[in-house]
Amino acid sequence: MIDQMGSNARNAARVLATLDPSTKNDVLAAMAVELESRSDQILAENAQDMEDARAQGISGALLDRLALNPDRVTAIANGLRKVANLPDPVGSVTGGWTLLNGIRLERVRVPLGVVAIIYEARPNVTADAAGLCFKSGNAAILRGSSYTLRSNNAIADALRAALHSHGLPQDSIQLVQDTSRQAATALMRAKGWVDLLVPRGGPGLIAAIEEQATVPFVIDGAGNCHVYVDASADLAMAADIAFNAKTHRPGVCNAAEKLVVHQDVAAEFLPVIAGRLEDFGVELRGDAAAMAILPNMIAATDEDWPTEYLDLIMAIKVVSSFEKAIDHIREYSSGHTEAIVTEDLGAADRFVRETDSAVVMVNASTRFTDGEEFGFGAEIGISTQKLHVRGPMGLEALTTEKYVLHGEGQIRS
Amino acid sequence: MIDQMGSNARNAARVLATLDPSTKNDVLAAMAVELESRSDQILAENAQDMEDARAQGISGALLDRLALNPDRVTAIANGLRKVANLPDPVGSVTGGWTLLNGIRLERVRVPLGVVAIIYEARPNVTADAAGLCFKSGNAAILRGSSYTLRSNNAIADALRAALHSHGLPQDSIQLVQDTSRQAATALMRAKGWVDLLVPRGGPGLIAAIEEQATVPFVIDGAGNCHVYVDASADLAMAADIAFNAKTHRPGVCNAAEKLVVHQDVAAEFLPVIAGRLEDFGVELRGDAAAMAILPNMIAATDEDWPTEYLDLIMAIKVVSSFEKAIDHIREYSSGHTEAIVTEDLGAADRFVRETDSAVVMVNASTRFTDGEEFGFGAEIGISTQKLHVRGPMGLEALTTEKYVLHGEGQIRS
Numbered sequence: 001m002i003d004q005m006g007s008n009a010r011n012a013a014r015v016l017a018t019l020d021p022s023t024k025n026d027v028l029a030a031m032a033v034e035l036e037s038r039s040d041q042i043l044a045e046n047a048q049d050m051e052d053a054r055a056q057g058i059s060g061a062l063l064d065r066l067a068l069n070p071d072r073v074t075a076i077a078n079g080l081r082k083v084a085n086l087p088d089p090v091g092s093v094t095g096g097w098t099l100l101n102g103i104r105l106e107r108v109r110v111p112l113g114v115v116a117i118i119y120e121a122r123p124n125v126t127a128d129a130a131g132l133c134f135k136s137g138n139a140a141i142l143r144g145s146s147y148t149l150r151s152n153n154a155i156a157d158a159l160r161a162a163l164h165s166h167g168l169p170q171d172s173i174q175l176v177q178d179t180s181r182q183a184a185t186a187l188m189r190a191k192g193w194v195d196l197l198v199p200r201g202g203p204g205l206i207a208a209i210e211e212q213a214t215v216p217f218v219i220d221g222a223g224n225c226h227v228y229v230d231a232s233a234d235l236a237m238a239a240d241i242a243f244n245a246k247t248h249r250p251g252v253c254n255a256a257e258k259l260v261v262h263q264d265v266a267a268e269f270l271p272v273i274a275g276r277l278e279d280f281g282v283e284l285r286g287d288a289a290a291m292a293i294l295p296n297m298i299a300a301t302d303e304d305w306p307t308e309y310l311d312l313i314m315a316i317k318v319v320s321s322f323e324k325a326i327d328h329i330r331e332y333s334s335g336h337t338e339a340i341v342t343e344d345l346g347a348a349d350r351f352v353r354e355t356d357s358a359v360v361m362v363n364a365s366t367r368f369t370d371g372e373e374f375g376f377g378a379e380i381g382i383s384t385q386k387l388h389v390r391g392p393m394g395l396e397a398l399t400t401e402k403y404v405l406h407g408e409g410q411i412r413s
Numbered sequence: 414m415i416d417q418m419g420s421n422a423r424n425a426a427r428v429l430a431t432l433d434p435s436t437k438n439d440v441l442a443a444m445a446v447e448l449e450s451r452s453d454q455i456l457a458e459n460a461q462d463m464e465d466a467r468a469q470g471i472s473g474a475l476l477d478r479l480a481l482n483p484d485r486v487t488a489i490a491n492g493l494r495k496v497a498n499l500p501d502p503v504g505s506v507t508g509g510w511t512l513l514n515g516i517r518l519e520r521v522r523v524p525l526g527v528v529a530i531i532y533e534a535r536p537n538v539t540a541d542a543a544g545l546c547f548k549s550g551n552a553a554i555l556r557g558s559s560y561t562l563r564s565n566n567a568i569a570d571a572l573r574a575a576l577h578s579h580g581l582p583q584d585s586i587q588l589v590q591d592t593s594r595q596a597a598t599a600l601m602r603a604k605g606w607v608d609l610l611v612p613r614g615g616p617g618l619i620a621a622i623e624e625q626a627t628v629p630f631v632i633d634g635a636g637n638c639h640v641y642v643d644a645s646a647d648l649a650m651a652a653d654i655a656f657n658a659k660t661h662r663p664g665v666c667n668a669a670e671k672l673v674v675h676q677d678v679a680a681e682f683l684p685v686i687a688g689r690l691e692d693f694g695v696e697l698r699g700d701a702a703a704m705a706i707l708p709n710m711i712a713a714t715d716e717d718w719p720t721e722y723l724d725l726i727m728a729i730k731v732v733s734s735f736e737k738a739i740d741h742i743r744e745y746s747s748g749h750t751e752a753i754v755t756e757d758l759g760a761a762d763r764f765v766r767e768t769d770s771a772v773v774m775v776n777a778s779t780r781f782t783d784g785e786e787f788g789f790g791a792e793i794g795i796s797t798q799k800l801h802v803r804g805p806m807g808l809e810a811l812t813t814e815k816y817v818l819h820g821e822g823q824i825r826s
Contacts, residue, residue: 214623375512390816
């Protein structure tokens with residue numbers, strides 16, 4: 001099954017790699033129209049998915065993410081229009097020079113080829129991921145959840161119809177029909193067929209990929225983000241940043257999970273920020289030094305420091321020096337985002353250099369680690385790995401580079 | 414063992430990441446002096462390695478690669494001086510802009526952290542790899558061959574002495590003392606300790622890494638390189654390029670293994686190039702159409718087309734069209750280097766776009782796919798993968814990027 005899909009995708013990718021930007025944008029616009037014109041049909045399929053999901057005991061937020069309505073279908077279509085408006089990464093010349101012998105060298109951005117996405121029960125991801133892959137010239141193999149198979153098929157059919165009406169291979173976008181775990185594993189191990197696997201899911205999926213994948217992948221990992229309040233911090237700014245980083249959207253990876261405070265300002269700062277956080281319903285957990293100032297907190301344990309809560313919980317550590325703050329962050333960070341609040345130039349510079357994370361903020365909320373905020377227009381995820389792409393991933397993350405050398409018969413002597 | 418080395422390397426890497434370029438260059442120069450001053454000792458250890466290797470039946474080219482002499486020690490030292498003269502990739506600002514809210518964003522090149530190298534019985538690689546890792550601010554874990562353990566230790570001791578005399582952690586460069594296969598596997602699976610693994614070895618090592626590694630790696634894969642002679646080619650140029658690509662250094666990955674010829678020029682071209690190649694001792698193998706022109710060749714089999722010979726062998730395929738040439742190359746290429754010889758602008762453009770390899774040459778020998786030729790100064794290898802780095806790898810391949818954002822208290826609303 002995967003071999004056939006891989007072969008189909010490889011053939012389609014060859015066509016996609018040579019499309020000019022305006023053709024791709026026209027097709028994305030046509031996909032949007034096709035989705036909107038099939039709205040009733042998509043909603044009917046989604047209603048059946050919802051019925052089955054309810055019968056299987058799915059409820060609450062999970063069920064809500066699964067649900068479509070006319071507005072949501074329009075939003076999905078508009079998402080494709082937005083992708084059409086992004087700059088095309090393919091063909092961008094990222095460097096070039098002339099070799100000593102006169103050969104002209106250029107480094108050019110090109111599609112990866114075949115991109116596979118494994119994702120959870122969110123039908124909008126079917127169109128989002130397909131649109132980003134198509135815009136970057138890649139064939140997409142999409143593997144969604146069994147809970148949304150009908151909705152995903154209805155959406156994929158609309159996208160494929162737009163491809164077909166433009167004379168492009170429909171297998172540019174393929175949806176895996178087998179939603180078993182074995183089929184997901186087969187996709188992770190489809191070496192030679194898949195040039196990049198992007199997981200959009202929880203820790204279980206990511207662990208499975210890290211353990212089993214033989215295809216190249218980019219991990220959108222955990223965000224155990226720290227806010228460090230330096231001895232020289234503007235404490236009002238520090239309170240605003242810490243509060244925003246924790247409470248603005250606690251369930252996402254760029255939310256702060258840990259507050260590290262220099263002991264020189266802890267006695268003044270902690271009561272202020274603790275009051276604000278607790279008023280918002282944040283549960284605070286402290287180390288011994290923090291507890292000495294705020295005795296009503298829960299005592300933090302060794303398990304707290306490496307944990308991404310994704311919840312209204314924050315652990316507080318008081319450090320005796322700037323160096324101890326860096327040590328703590330280096331030891332427990334997941335490499336996503338760290339912020340320092342400081343008025344001290346030297347401390348800011350050292351923090352930037354000595355923390356080892358994808359994004360380092362000076363006097364700004366960790367919440368700004370985001371593809372939209374960075375200006376990428378669309379975000380494929382936030383990479384916490386160091387190879388290929390680090391931090392928020394835009395369309396460029398779905399491309400590679402090729403060296404093109406033009407000579408006039410040069411040979412090596 | 415690997416955990417201890419990994420932890421030592423991680424601590425050393427923290428120091429290396431903050432060194433300025435001139436300090437690193439001074440240390441590299443000191444390493445070179447230290448190597449030269451210990452030449453006798455290094456040669457004595459190497460003599461013992463050689464004796465043991467001979468006793469184990471090693472001979473010929475393998476034994477020669479193992480051997481050191483005073484000139485080779487000087488060359489190794491000069492290699493380090495050359496690395497000192499390369500531009501420092503660390504700290505290079507690769508992009509930057511201001512977010513809508515005024516936050517200033519910079520993307521900065523930083524070291525990966527800990528780089529592991531697994532290599533064959535060539536003691537010079539100990540210093541080469543250590544020097545490149547050090548220059549790029551990375552701690553190195555080196556795992557060489559049992560045949561060269563004494564030589565490698567003598568070289569590593571010299572490098573570590575130079576680190577020590579400059580007050581830097583000696584564990585910036587560590588040599589794995591256990592040369593068993595299990596220890597190599599442990600290094601491949603040292604997730605969390607190793608940020609990048611670079612193999613410098615044959616297909617067996619690469620297959621083992623692809624199958625077993627859990628740490629990120631970059632593969633320096635096979636080069637089944639093609640030279641395509643188009644219908645419009647300047648045939649004298651084509652003969653020079655094909656001859657050079659095959660014979661200049663047949664045992665390396667950028668040597669051409671296959672000659673693909675358009676049928677319109679085959680009858681004129683093949684006798685000329687075949688004569689030159691056979692005079693040089695190249696064994697030619699042909700498909701049916703090539704055999705019709707040169708009946709004395711060996712018939713090529715299905716096994717020939719995907720094979721990297723690394724030897725004085727070349728297989729010849731005659732194609733009925735430009736498209737068939739692309740099809741053949743896409744099917745059998747290892748993604749390393751392809752060359753077209755043509756005077757036709759449209760054919761050149763299509764070849765560049767439609768072949769899917771790290772490097773595409775127009776009217777130049779495949780032998781130019783080389784870090785030195787590209788002007789990188791030093792080459793870590795030639796990546797045939799698409800993620801992180803593709804084609805010849807310079808020092809930049811040993812770095813990653815970090816986003817640094819400077820605000821004045823911005824929070825998300």
